[in-house]
Amino acid sequence: MSEIEKLPRGWAMTTIPSLISGGVFTDGDWVESKDQDPDGSVRLLQLADIGDGFFINKSNRFLNEETANYLNCTYLKPNDVLVARMPDPLGRACLMPKLKQASVTVVDVCVIRPAKNEHFNSSWIMHFINSPDFRGKIAALQSGSTRKRISRGNLSKIEFPLPPRNEQDRIVEKLDELFSELDAGVNELKAAQVKLNNYRQSLLKSAVEGVLTQKWRNDNKGKIEETGQELLNRILSNAGNRINSKSLKKKAKIHLKTGKTNIQSQSNRTQLIYLNFLKGGFGQVFRKLVGLIEADQSIDLETLHTCMAVNILLFKLAK
Template structure:
């Protein structure tokens, strides 16, 4: 930390914290010491956010156990530092939660006093700054899960600005970081908006509203409610598909490392498309042709999982392989090309009416629901002309591409905002966030007072101990 601003001082944490303050690990509380009906909250790593208190955990102990273990009760304003990831070294202020609370041993807490060299509010920002995070990471230990010891934390060097400047820095950080948090919250809400947008597009597509202008029947469409356009029909899947068939899996393990035919499972359907890179499995050509022939799928077939939850994950079989096999939790819908466009059928199934319509009738074991093959075959498909189906697919593709573009831009914006927080903290850490005032008392004067107060306290403690020993010796002689 060379080149500190004028009036600033570098000091280790144990010298910043005065003698009458606290820097300590939390308490060692085992499972046997906890009580779900207790009134003392046990603050855990999950509660420590990156600058904010998450208040997520639900662990308790009773007051008797807390006293028996000589636990340290937290106070509002205590700084909590996570000694384990993720991320390692994140810090937040304890806000007070309306009940007694202690914290676990993997959380270090710091309690300031009126003469602390750095306020806990600023110290929180320092811990969350890129520089200190880097120091903590470089000094962490552990092979499987990194951790940092309190003793190492105490020896890390922190920049100490003048007290008056600290207040200006905290005020400015609170202001700009609040703006960043507002931007983050707005960005985080956009994916849900896009999800609802995509669903509304699908609903408009399968009801005929998306192609009202294309058909030229806007007046008629405005008058109807849930009914389909007059030019549309409502057909069962069995009527418009050349095949509706669920997959199958032989009892004996059919999978073979030398197999060449891909075998799809429900977990290979991700975000409404096939992801065969995740846990790919194969069967031999012989098994595929003999034992699994009824569940053969071809590129262009539309798939839907029928065992859940969740139900209704949908995908179109890709051209990655010429033939595929499906397990029993997946049903394939093979469109009759003379009546049905397979991409239109895909969007109909993505809209979810099939699942919604059969949900009251689904059956299954505890925690599981199934859609039967009969329900799949009898499910209703709103059927416009092939030309209108193609137009629907074109429009849905267009709107979805638009939503995908926005989603990609949001992810980039979120990454920039995350970097912005670190940039602001780094700027504050270097003393570049607020102007300096030559009239501020330099930080070295404050550190000198803390050191003198510590020396005085130690001297008083030694004198008191010496007097106590002398008193004991006198008592023995008498």
């Protein structure tokens, strides 16, 4: 089935030159650096100003009116369709807004303007140019080895569907309505992402401060065999008692170089960590504790909490 046969009733296939019919379909102007004037009154729009369906208003280039007239520049009008003939993305289009100053654009931007407004809706053709189907045809006709571009000649060859004039208006109204809903949804997702990040930080803060296990401590009063300080004293004592072991020192050196340990005994692994503490300072202890936990999948959540508490106590002792 051909493209024409697939079209809704009342639609036809057309090209930009056929649709313009006496309007404007031209490239921007070749304005060199020597032609520009930062104090000029005529704005020189750049590729960076052309967004994908919206005007970015990013550039800050100007030339004076005398030079613009000498170069026979095409002055832009509100609702002109501006098509970027270079990436990114290639072929993106937006509408020219109403700016305070007179404006022209560079040669790599194509300008489309109907002879009469009743010929077509400028927003409609902008949306159609930005559609996946039209973009695919642009990609097929692009040229250039280092930086891709679409020539105005190739752009003029692309066929696309033309709905009746009143249906064009309805298409634009519906797209504006749906795009507004999408924008609102994006804003809500961004707000939710900020809230989730804040909640995550709050949870981590609660974990470090012991708030997450407050109920557990209340429920287990009298059942806790030793305090965090007592645990720390025991660990440091065990490490000190065996610190002179030559074999353990050798293993400790291997451990420091590789970040891994082949020591199977839990007490020896604990001693190895705190040997590291005595030799290198508290800054490495938490990393070694985490390595121990990751290596031993049988360690439960309470042990993790204990390790976090030990790290906090070491930090306080170091201060």
